[in-house]
Amino acid sequence: xxxxxxxxxxxxxxxxxxxxxxxxxxxxxxxxxxxxxxxxxxxxxxxxxxxxxxxxxxxxxxxxxxxxxxxxxxxxxxxxxxxxxxxxxxxxxxxxxxxxxxxxxxxxxxxxxxxxxxxxxxxxxxxxxxxxxxxxxxxxxxxxxxxxxxxxxx
Amino acid sequence: xxxxxxxxxxxxxxxxxxxxxxxxxxxxxxxxxxxxxxxxxxxxxxxxxxxxxxxxxxxxxxxxxxxxxxxxxxxxxxxxxxxxxxxxxxxxxxxxxxxxxxxxxxxxxxxxxxxxxxxxxxxxxxxxxxxxxxxxxxxxxxxxxxxxxxxxxx
Numbered sequence: 001x002x003x004x005x006x007x008x009x010x011x012x013x014x015x016x017x018x019x020x021x022x023x024x025x026x027x028x029x030x031x032x033x034x035x036x037x038x039x040x041x042x043x044x045x046x047x048x049x050x051x052x053x054x055x056x057x058x059x060x061x062x063x064x065x066x067x068x069x070x071x072x073x074x075x076x077x078x079x080x081x082x083x084x085x086x087x088x089x090x091x092x093x094x095x096x097x098x099x100x101x102x103x104x105x106x107x108x109x110x111x112x113x114x115x116x117x118x119x120x121x122x123x124x125x126x127x128x129x130x131x132x133x134x135x136x137x138x139x140x141x142x143x144x145x146x147x148x149x150x151x152x153x154x
Numbered sequence: 155x156x157x158x159x160x161x162x163x164x165x166x167x168x169x170x171x172x173x174x175x176x177x178x179x180x181x182x183x184x185x186x187x188x189x190x191x192x193x194x195x196x197x198x199x200x201x202x203x204x205x206x207x208x209x210x211x212x213x214x215x216x217x218x219x220x221x222x223x224x225x226x227x228x229x230x231x232x233x234x235x236x237x238x239x240x241x242x243x244x245x246x247x248x249x250x251x252x253x254x255x256x257x258x259x260x261x262x263x264x265x266x267x268x269x270x271x272x273x274x275x276x277x278x279x280x281x282x283x284x285x286x287x288x289x290x291x292x293x294x295x296x297x298x299x300x301x302x303x304x305x306x307x308x
Contacts, residue, residue: 031218034218034222035218035219035221035222036218036221036222036225037225037229038225038238038240040240050239050240051239051240052240058218058221059240059241060214060217060218060221063214063217064185064188064189064190064212064214064218065189067189067190067212067214068188068189068190071190071191071192075191084192085204085205086194086204086205086206086210086213086249087213087249088248088249089246089247089248089249090244090247091245091246091247092243092245093243093244093245093247094242094243095240095241095242095243
């Protein structure tokens with residue numbers, strides 16, 4: 001039986017790690033071709049004349065890869081799954097360094113705020129500080145997702 | 155010859171429209187399968203027991219679709235392309251309504267702040283308020299991208 005991680009179980013300062021995941025040139029180009037076909041996300045040639053210098057992933061690819069790693073992390077943990085009900089939004093998303101072909105990403109997520117819901121007593125809202133690093137331990141992205149969590153059934 | 159839209163050309167209150175784009179069930183499931191495989195993004199059955207009720211797109215799919223529409227809008231405008239140099243980040247991203255299979259999305263982008271760069275005199279920073287609507291004119295997403303723009307060459 002898998003336990004659930006409810007709103008009450010999450011405490012300020014709780015830290016989770018996620019990843020790693022290596023992103024390939026083909027994946028960067030495929031995502032950009034479909035969703036963000038700007039020259040610096042499509043080829044080294046297109047990036048050469050910009051401050052990117054060479055191919056870099058779309059920032060929206062980077063955020064999607066963070067989500068992928070986090071969901072995979074929950075799936076691997078068969079003992080306890082978060083009772084997440086979807087995200088309200090994200091504050092302070094920052095792309096700090098380009099993500100390049102072959103980069104291996106990993107991340108941390110720390111609970112930085114929790115709040116009861118006034119309108120919906122069965123849930124609460126958790127804000128986390130998510131930081132994504134590359135294989136040189138450089139932070140490449142930060143963001144503060146704001147996620148609804150189910151409360152423990154009474 | 156295509157003109158460029160430089161930092162100096164963008165004024166507070168400038169408004170652009172982008173889209174429309176219709177998102178299919180297959181696209182919602184394909185994105186979620188790759189990047190955000192939570193039950194409510196994968197099937198109606200998986201969403202039935204949640205507040206989503208039926209299949210809804212990953213929020214990261216919705217942001218990626220906004221980017222897609224914006225880049226396609228720039229490509230269609232052969233007269234003038236924005237001299238954008240990539241985004242620093244996004245403030246105040248909020249997912250306001252679920253995006254459903256068959257929804258037709260469109261959006262607006264308004265310049266709400268502009269700032270010279272101290273460290274890099276050849277560029278400036280533009281903040282926009284982006285709002286995404288569905289076919290019922292309900293706002294489904296809002297965000298404030300912060301984007302570097304090249305200044306007009308002297």
